[in-house]
Amino acid sequence: MPARSNPLSFPLVAVKDKHFWRCLPKPYIQTILEAGPSFTQERRYSVRGEFGALYFSGSKELCLREIFGRSGGDSEVMACVEFAITLDRLLDLTRLQTRTKLRVQLEDLIRPRTAKDAYVAPQAIARRVYAERLQGLLAPSVHDARGEKSGWFNLVVYPANLVRALIREVRIEEIASSFY
Amino acid sequence: MAYVLGISVETLRKWQKDEDDAQATESVRFHRLLNLSQLVKGVIRPGRLGHWVHHENQALGRLVPLSLLADAAGYGMVNAVVEDLRTGISD
Numbered sequence: 001m002p003a004r005s006n007p008l009s010f011p012l013v014a015v016k017d018k019h020f021w022r023c024l025p026k027p028y029i030q031t032i033l034e035a036g037p038s039f040t041q042e043r044r045y046s047v048r049g050e051f052g053a054l055y056f057s058g059s060k061e062l063c064l065r066e067i068f069g070r071s072g073g074d075s076e077v078m079a080c081v082e083f084a085i086t087l088d089r090l091l092d093l094t095r096l097q098t099r100t101k102l103r104v105q106l107e108d109l110i111r112p113r114t115a116k117d118a119y120v121a122p123q124a125i126a127r128r129v130y131a132e133r134l135q136g137l138l139a140p141s142v143h144d145a146r147g148e149k150s151g152w153f154n155l156v157v158y159p160a161n162l163v164r165a166l167i168r169e170v171r172i173e174e175i176a177s178s179f180y
Numbered sequence: 181m182a183y184v185l186g187i188s189v190e191t192l193r194k195w196q197k198d199e200d201d202a203q204a205t206e207s208v209r210f211h212r213l214l215n216l217s218q219l220v221k222g223v224i225r226p227g228r229l230g231h232w233v234h235h236e237n238q239a240l241g242r243l244v245p246l247s248l249l250a251d252a253a254g255y256g257m258v259n260a261v262v263e264d265l266r267t268g269i270s271d
Contacts, residue, residue, distance in 0.1 A: 026221040114241040
C-alpha cells in the first residue's frame with residue numbers, strides 16, 4: 001500500500017482492488033453493507049450517535065477467528081463475503097510511524113473489549129479521521145497486534161464520508177418546533 | 181429455560197409465582213436471559229443457546245455469559261458480542 005501525500009499531519013495510504021472479508025450469519029447476509037448497527041453502539045472505531053462504520057478483515061481467517069471467539073462454535077451457519085476494495089484516503093494505524101505521529105501506543109488500540117476504557121484511544125482517533133472526512137482507516141487486529149500473520153488486520157470504512165463525495169450540502173436551516 | 185438459566189425447575193417455578201418479587205436480582209437475570217434469547221435468533225443456533233450461555237467466551241475475556249447477566253454492564257457486554265456476531269463488527 002503506497003503512502004500518499006495529504007494536507008493532514010499524518011500520512012495516508014491507498015488500497016487498490018485489495019481483497020477484504022466480512023462474515024455474517026447467513027440469515028442476515030443481505031445486510032452485509034449496512035453500517036447502521038455500529039451507529040447505535042459504542043465500538044472500537046465508531047461512536048454511538050456520532051458516526052457508524054463498516055468493519056472488514058484483511059483475511060477470511062481473521063473473520064473466522066473473531067466469530068469463533070464470540071460463538072464458541074455455537075453460531076448459525078455463517079456466510080463470508082469477499083470484497084475487492086479501492087480507497088485512496090486511509091489512515092494506516094498498523095504503521096509504527098503513524099502511531100508515533102498520533103502519539104498512541106499499539107497497546108492503546110488493542111485492549112480487549114472487557115478492559116476499562118478499551119475504546120477511548122481508538123475512538124479519539126476515529127473521531128479525528130471522521131472529522132477530516134477520510135474514507136476510513138487500517139487498524140491492527142486485537143488477534144494479531146504485531147501483524148505477524150498475513151492479512152490479520154482490519155479495514156474500517158466510514159460510509160458517510162464516501163457519500164459526501166457524491167452529495168453536496170446546499171444549506172442548513174434551523175426550524176423551531178413552534179413553526180410546525 | 182431452567183437449564184439455560186442454570187437453576188432448577190423448582191426454582192424457576194418459584195420465580196414465576198414470586199408475586200412479592202423476593203427474588204428480584206435473579207428475576208432480573210431471568211428477564212435479561214429472555215431478552216437475550218430473542219436477540220440471538222438467527223445468530224446462535226437455537227439448540228446451542230444453553231451451551232453458549234454456560235461456557236467461557238473468549239470475546240468476553242473467558243467470562244461466562246450467564247454470570248454476566250446479573251448486572252446491567254455485564255448484560256451490555258453480552259449483548260454487544262451477539263450484535264457484533266450479527267453485524268460483522270470486528271473486535
